[in-house]
Amino acid sequence: MKLTHLFALSSLLLPVFAAPEPPPTEVIEERNEYDDNKYFHEPGGSDQLSHYDIRHFNGEEVTYDERVDTLQHLVRSYLSVFREKNIETWIAHGTLLGxxxxGKIMPWDWDLDVQVSxxxxxxxxENLNMTTHNYxxxxxxxxxxxxEYLLDINPNIVERIRGDGQNVIDARWIDVHxxxxxxITGLAETNPSTQPGIWSCKNFHRYRTRDLYPLRETVFENVPALVPYSFDRILTEEYSARALTKTMHEGHRWMPEQKEWIKLEQQQLDRRAHVPRSIQGEENPKSGLRNLLRVL
Incomplete structure (x- = not known):
């Protein structure tokens, strides 16, 4: 009887002293590059490659002349189509500085900026998302x-706060070639009760209603355009007053006689680099605001 009880007890203990089972094999899932919350994607890998929509990038970067030509037609087509459809939009940021x-794009720019409400x-x-437009x-x-151009609206436009920073761009006008x-970024009064009259985008740019409106009629890249009412204040607050007077930037020199930014050859850049700033001549461009006032 006792042996029977001992045998039963030992059989119950066997699982306890059995060799442990090997741990389950760890399953590592490959992360898809689009698994994040970001809507617009770029090839990446360099600063230049961050300025192409990955869906329409053919693997080859455009040349300097091709980029300037593309951007000129991008903004001309965008402004023309929006005006034809009576959609209010205005140029912003570096495009406004140009x-x-x-009255032209900055030749060293890789993309352009516009704003809407x-x-x-x-x-x-609701009405024009994923539409293509010929110009x-x-x-x-x-x-x-x-x-041909594609107007693509980010579905995250319903959120007017920055969030994780992945979707600060609300829409894009894309050259499909x-x-x-x-x-394209939207501006909204995100806190009308506590900050009435303050418009902001998801990238922390803020504007007063009186600085935006009434929008001014002007010309940009030879087509009708709109700019904020207090464009000088907006540019100074965003870029400082120096941006309105410096005549050398990104390997380009402002030529007041031609009213153009001219790309310098590498030899010219090398020679300038060896001239101490302390003995460089004072820059006093005959350009900028005085020229633009003739347009307004």
């Missing part, structure tokens, strides 16, 4: 060329 100097942004999302331009030799684009 307008201030000579949050209500306009909502309307675009025909006339070249200097008189021939014409038609290009090479992937270069215009960034």
């Amino acid at each position: 307008w201030w100097w000579n 949050a209500s306009t942004l909502t309307w675009l999302g 025909t331009s006339v070249k200097e030799d008189g021939t014409s060329e038609t290009r 090479n992937g270069l684009f215009i960034d």
Whole structure:
């Protein structure tokens, strides 16, 4: 009887003293590059490659001349289509600075910036999202060329706060030929009860209603455009007064006689680099605001 009880007891203890089972094999899932919350994606890998929409990037970076040509037609098409459809939009940030100097894009820029109100942004999302638009331009030799553009609205426009910072760009106007684009951001009174009249985007840029409106009619890249009412105040607050007077930037020199930013050859840049700033001549450009006032 006792042996029977002992045998039963030992059989119950066997699982306890059995060799432990090997741990389960760890399953490592490959992370898809689009698993994050970011809507717009770029090839990445360099500063230049962060300015292409990955869906329309063909693997080859554009040349200097191709980039300038692409950006000029991007903004001309965007402003023309929006005006035809009576959609309010205005140029902003570095694009606005280019307008201030000579009514053109800065030739070293890789993308352009425009703004709309949050209500306009909502309307675009409901009515024009993922629409393509053809724009025909006339070249200097008189021939014409038609290009195609995509208007893509970020579905995260319903959130007007920065969040994780992945979706500060609300929409894009994209050249489907090479992937270069215009960034479109919306402005809204995010705290109307505590900060009435203060408009902001998801990237912490803030504007007063009286600095934005009434928008000024002007011309940019030879097409009708709108700029904020207090453009000088906005540019000074964002870039400092120095940005309105310096005549050397990103390997380009401002030529007041031509009213153009001219790209310097490497030899010229090397020679300038050896001239101490203390003995460089004072820069006093005959340009900027005085030129733009003639446009307004």
